[in-house]
Amino acid sequence: MFRVMIVDDEYSVIEGLKYTIAWEKLEIDHVYTASSAYEALQQLNQHHVDIVITDIRMPGMNGLELIREIRERWSGTRCIILSGHGEFDYAREAIRAETTDYLLKPIHEDELAETIRKVQAKLRAEWEQISEYKASVVALREHMPLLKHNLLGDLLQGLVPERKALMLKLELLKLPFAPGDTVSLLLVRLEDEFYGYDARRLQLLEYAVCNITEEIFGKRFDTWYHSDTHAYLVFVLRLRDREPLSDAEQPEPVEEDTLRLVERLAAQVQMSVHTYLKGNLSIMVSNWGEFPGNIRGLYETAMTSFRNRIGSSSGLFYSMGDEDQETAKTTALDxxxxxxxxxxxxxxxxxxxxxxxxxxxxxxxxxxxxxxxxxxxxxxxxxxxxxxxxxxxxxxxxxxxxxxxxxxxxxxxxxxxxxxxxxxxxxxxxxxxxxxxxSDSRKELLSKVQSYVVDRLQEDVSLQAIADHVHFHPVYLSKIFKQETGENLREYIHQIRMEKAVYLLKHSELKIYEIAQQVGLDQAYFNKVFKKQFERTPQEYRER
CATH class of the missing domain: 1.20.272 (Zinc Finger, Delta Prime; domain 3)
Incomplete structure (x- = not known):
């Protein structure tokens, strides 16, 4: 669905376009209005708008100046110029400003609808182009660290995707891991020396620790890290030169040399962090298991051993053995x-x-x-x-x-x-x-809206005015009203106006222009919308 804004300093033009065009058929679900370029800019700051239909001649900032501002600040918004005859010079300037189209007043509904459809077609083509592969790759690259972080977080919680989906994610994120790999976990806790810093500085220090760890282990291991909810850095380690296993194969036992290598590199990480970052780390190395099925179990048993073997002591290193695997078995309700x-x-x-x-x-x-x-x-x-x-x-x-x-x-x-x-x-x-x-709060909200419209029909009953009165965002208010009543708020306001007009025509001696004022419309526009609904003018309706 699309969103449109109408900008004109003539109230009758705004109301005429807003209530006579079949916007729903044009796949438009929001029609915003502004009586000046300045008001339009304020609304554009608050709402996403796809198409702006604007007059040229307006007090203060004119339509062409508004278009230039829109193109500079909202490049995805397209503009349509409305103006009177004899303004060819303006039309040429509008074309230079890359306005989508130029329409002359009085505006024919079919002509405007056709112009909007052309603009929508161009917008759709642009949206499709934006979503092409190149843009997707750029977005993926920008979010790669967060996506890697979140995927490992899911695995540590036991949320393992199906094998095919997991392999696709690993390939997409360029992670050198595969189902069946033999892996271990390295749990790193930053000690008290680091926690005197503010949150931003601490985040930078964590990043530095991760870089040091990846640099030291990266010569022999593939690594992948996640910062868990306990503020531990959790690294998955995979020794290089091990071929991924097939479904039928079982992981081989990890050799003693590999265990000593992990312990030596972990000690090197502790020393480097102490030397360069002036702080201590405590490190726990888990047992080895199969990726991804054993990841959650390795993590939980390592966390239990961390509490039991290291506890609140600072700067310690511990490598789990078989006895830890037995004593750390969880008996909690997972x-x-x-x-x-x-x-x-x-x-x-x-x-x-x-x-x-x-x-x-x-x-x-x-x-x-x-x-x-x-x-x-x-x-x-x-x-x-x-x-x-x-x-x-x-x-x-x-x-x-x-x-x-x-x-x-x-x-x-x-x-x-x-x-x-x-x-x-x-x-x-x-x-x-x-x-x-x-349900009760929404009924109360609808009651306030309906009372406001009925009591202030001669005043400003725009969506923004009503939203300000009930202290809700206009978009939320519009959606809730449609959801609860089955009709748009503007349709409801229009219907209340017509019902009051019919009553006054039948039961009062007020002149037509006075009735128009009573329902908050000028006479010309009132005659137009009344005839469209009842197929006769107000005077004809009164005399029938």
Missing amino acids: ELYRLPTLLNLLDTGKWDEAANKVNAIYNDLRNRFPSSREHLMEAYFSMASSFSHFAHKNGQPLSDLMMDSATSDDDRLRSAVRLKEWSLAVLERLRTSVDNYV
């Missing part, structure tokens, strides 16, 4: 903390996904900890905390939404099935409460 969490889904209003999350937590309990009351309690208190937090943020009383006086904590903790039933019931109550609140 699904309870896997992103997105239940609270994340509640906050974003993804109710169906939240219900799926509850079911996934139940399945994790049933399959891995069928007899563990401890894990049942962990799940209950975590989910209850999420429900409580969400309810409090929305100003909702827990007694109505979450707590059932007939249900005790002991009953909820009787079994995983009972906990699931309770959680889904609370979830449904929260959903119903939020839906009711949204």
Whole structure:
């Protein structure tokens, strides 16, 4: 869909174009208006506009000056000139300013519609050109570090794409890893010396640490890093000269020399950071596993060993062994903390996904900890905390939404099935409460809008004026009004004007121009739109 702006200092021209052209048939969903070039520039700063239809002669900044400003600041916006006869010199200047077209007043609807279609065709061609391969490559290159960072973050959380999709992403991001590779993780923690800096300086220091690590390990290993939610730098290491494995092959054991090499290079990283950045690092080297299936397990066991073996000590190095693999095995409810969490889904209003999350937590309990009351309690208190937090943020009383006086904590903790039933019931109550609140608030908003239009029909009832009155953004207001009523706000305003005009024609002695004033229109335009709707002039309608 396209967006259009009409700029003219004659109110009748603006209203005539806005309400007589079948904009929807032209695939235009927003029509903005401005009575001067200065007002047009203000609106262009607030809204994206595809086509500007502007008069030439206007007080202050004229139409050609406006076009030059638009081309300098919004190169993707196209302009159409409207003006009277006898202004050929202006027309030539408009062509030099690369105006799309030049139309003479009075404007014929078919001629304007055809001109707009030509402009739309040119815009579509430009949009397609922008989205071609070259532009995509540039965008990909610019976002490559973030895309690499996010993909590894997903793998560390256990969110592994299908094999074909993963291989495509690895190739696209130029990452020298493949399914079946033997890999290890290097967890790096910046110690207290670094945390006296502000956020920007700390980010630069992390970048420097990553560069040092990649430079030292890069001579023998392929590396790929991610900064996790615990502020650890996590590097995936793959020894070079190892051929990717087929689906049927098993990864070979890592040789002792490789383990010593990783330890030696890690110590070199610590020394370089201490020498050049004047700070200490603690480093944990995980066991080796298969990419990508073992990545999450390697990460979780390495994090557990980091806590147990290094803890709060500073500047230490530790390489995991088989005994660490056994003692670091997680007994936590994975699904309870896997992103997105239940609270994340509640906050974003993804109710169906939240219900799926509850079911996934139940399945994790049933399959891995069928007899563990401890894990049942962990799940209950975590989910209850999420429900409580969400309810409090929305100003909702827990007694109505979450707590059932007939249900005790002991009953909820009787079994995983009972906990699931309770959680889904609370979830449904929260959903119903939020839906009711949204519905009530929108009804209140519509009531304010409708009252404003009816009470101030003779005044400014433009979308912007109404939006200012109810303190909402015009685009949001327009969409909500259409969603709730099934009609555009401008159509509603027009209908209210016509209904009031009909009533006054039938039940008052007011003259036609006075009725026009009562509905907020000048007489000429009022006659035009009235006849278009009722197929007779106001006077003819009164006399019938």
